[in-house]
Amino acid sequence: MGAISSLANPTRFLSWSSRLLPIVSVLAAVTLAVGLYLALVASPADYQQGDSVRIMYVHVPASYLAMMCYVVMAAAALGTLVWRHPLADASARAAAPIGAAFTFLALFTGSVWGKPMWGTWWVWDARLTSVLVLFIMYLGLIALWRAFDDPTRGARVAAVLILVGFINIPIIKFSVDWWNTLHQPASIVRMDGPTIDPSMLWPLLVMIAAFTLVFLALHLAAIRAEIYRRRARTTEIMIAARPASTAARSVAASPAGVPPQAAG
């Protein structure tokens, strides 16, 4: 626990993440390139779906990350509520737009695949509807964060909503098992092994790894941006709180304009 909490100190986080971020970004780019080659060129077309099956290589990783991102946010929300940790606040807030984007990507690719396969852009079945609700939850959370002037207070209130909304995640995961829906049931993580042919399973697994790395890179970068945004805000408030003459002088004296105690 001691090691984790020292890594989670915002200043230390900024220093180690600045070294990690380029590595993760390059890894993500390489894996994504390999995955796209395997998925779009090297893998066979489906005997029934033809080339439309290739949409799956984007759809499945995006859907998995749409949920994974919420799980990350829920873990961060626990960190906010239990330990009141500023990095957990930043992590949850940074994850929300990324999660919303992946959820939209999942809905969009599903729609594009559904039009030729099911003959319709959209059906109101359990899986699609619960993912749509997840998308609205992400947007609602972003709206809630933006409504608070004070980011710390907003983070704590949003953490409560994140945990309340977590009910939706198991509903999405098991919707295809609980209800008889048009959406196909799970075919990779099953008790009796995956039901996808290995020639398609491998490109899919590479794409899932690539998307996870992309998420990691985006999330790290967004947390860093969030920490800097908060520091800039603290600095602004401190400058505004000072008498005008001293504020002008101290800004002129230190070009960075960042007071040492404005952490996180």
Added chain:
Amino acid sequence: MSAFSAIVGQTVSASFRAGGGALTGLLFFLTVVSVFPFGVGPDLNLLSRIGPAVLWIGVLLSLLLGLDRLFGQDREDGALELIMVSGEPMAVYVFARACGYWLAHGLPIVLAAPVLGLILNLTPLALGAVTLTLLAGSPALAMIGAVGGALTAGLARGGMLAAILVLPLSVPVLIFGVAAVNGALADPDPFLAPFLILTAFTLFSSVLAPIAGAAALRLGLD
């Protein structure tokens, strides 16, 4: 217990006082339901088919109207701090507010629903089923709404934000409420199973929503 009933009574009486909003909610319900036939056309067969869903959606929307007043006033005038230091559990306070909110805003709408069902061409059986499911399910809507009200207490334009936050969480209640009505009307669909799940939602949310609402209020204060 006396504090509990005092808060419930205060919520109800404040809702019916001038500017209280309970009657506005009722009027809003009348308006929403009567706007539907203008939109979908006066086809009575169609209206009797979608009528239960229209009434359910009307109740759901009307219950969103008063959410900004639920905790907003207590936050502004400092009553919330007093309740926090009074030693009474915060969750009981939230539960009492939500109960009072349902009594003042929810119950009149539920009782008006069968009357409005008549102009939607509902059969007597459908009227009974809608009223029964609304009685069982609308407390859950009030409880979930209380969480939204607690999350946005003290925010400018918090009411609209509360509505956006509450609606996705209310979707399951709506689904099972309308499913139970359809089960009572069409033979192959079951009535009891969705109705019991609806009741379970009310019981679950009565326990969990006050805890979540209390956490949101406490964390939003300092």
